[in-house]
Amino acid sequence: MDDDLAISALAALAQKDRLATFRLLVSAGEQGLPSGQIAERLNIQPTRMSFHLSALERAGLLRTHRDGRRIFYAVSYAVMKDLLEFLTKDCCSGHPEICCDLGPQHTETMATRL
Structure with a gap:
C-alpha cells in the first residue's frame, strides 16, 4: 500500500459514523450486511448511510x-490487512515483538492516554 491509498483509507475512517460502520461490518464477516440493516443497527438515516458507505467503498x-x-x-479484508501492515511495517525500531499482538489485552488504549 502506498501513502496515497493509506491516506484515503484513513480519511474515510476519520468520521464517527463511517468508523462505526466499518467496525460493524468487520464483525459481520465476509457476507456483510445490506445497507438498510446497517443504517438500522447504527440508527443512521438511509440517505446519510448511503453517503458513508460510498465514501468507504471509494x-x-x-x-x-x-x-x-x-x-x-x-x-x-485484503485492504484492511494492507492498511494495518502499512501502519506497522517499521514497527518499534526493529523490535516487532513490542507490537506483534495488537489485541486489546496487550496494548494501552487511547482512552487511557487521553
Whole structure:
C-alpha cells in the first residue's frame, strides 16, 4: 500500500459514523450486511448511510455484492490487512515483538492516554 491509498483509507475512517460502520461490518464477516440493516443497527438515516458507505467503498475499504434487490456491503479484508501492515511495517525500531499482538489485552488504549 502506498501513502496515497493509506491516506484515503484513513480519511474515510476519520468520521464517527463511517468508523462505526466499518467496525460493524468487520464483525459481520465476509457476507456483510445490506445497507438498510446497517443504517438500522447504527440508527443512521438511509440517505446519510448511503453517503458513508460510498465514501468507504471509494477508499477501497468495502466491497459490494447484490442479492436480488438488496446490496450487501462487506469489508475488504485484503485492504484492511494492507492498511494495518502499512501502519506497522517499521514497527518499534526493529523490535516487532513490542507490537506483534495488537489485541486489546496487550496494548494501552487511547482512552487511557487521553
